[in-house]
Amino acid sequence: MISIEVTPLTTAISAKPHPHHHHHHDDPRGFVAAVELASEKRGLRLTTLRREVLELVAAAEKPIKAYDLLDQLRERHGNAAPPTVYRALDFLLENGFIHKLESINAFVSCHHPAEAHQVPFLICDTCSSAEEVCDERVAELIEAQARALGFRPQAQTLEVHGTCRHCRRG
Incomplete structure (x- = not known):
């Protein structure tokens, strides 16, 4: 099992938006x-x-x-x-x-859909909505940690459960 410290990951992700723009x-x-x-x-x-x-x-x-x-x-x-x-x-x-x-x-x-990628999802447990996090740095961090541990990943699935902004307001 790979463990990643959440604090540095959160800081790295929220520091600034990823420069690669994805059309939604x-x-x-x-x-x-x-x-x-x-x-x-x-x-x-x-x-x-x-x-x-x-x-x-x-x-x-x-x-x-x-x-x-x-x-x-x-x-x-x-x-x-x-x-x-x-x-x-x-x-x-x-x-x-x-x-x-x-x-x-x-x-x-x-x-x-035109490019291959691994992305995490934020899933609301209240309304069941799901938001694709379009920041490939998350997948890159996980991949780098895996390689550092000598692990060869074949697939990634990262799903974060919680409550979305809309449901938190209501």
Whole structure:
């Protein structure tokens, strides 16, 4: 288990914004268009079902679970099956178009689908919203600590649970 002292990490992260700017896709159509472009550039096949699952994830205001996606697909098509949804989700995950929030077993669209990256999420335990922290220094710090300990990481999942600004006010 890797342990990282929180105080220096917090100081390093909050010291100043990261100079690399990421364009965020606030509208689902813009996000889907960005994924279509990234798929085309990479020679990936964004099938009708994959696109539809992507659209549903993008349109969700909060992280969405696979069975909620399945229910929405069944409303449209009537015959959608769990393996079909999971295959579409696997494709979208493998290609970095969505993220899986392991602690709540739900999916969110990626704010920058054209680039491979590892990012932490802030998850509100009150309203279930999730915010992608677009600061690659966090992942770089974890990676550097792992290398310093002789550990070769294959994947990172950092999810911070708490209460969002909106819920703290209300």
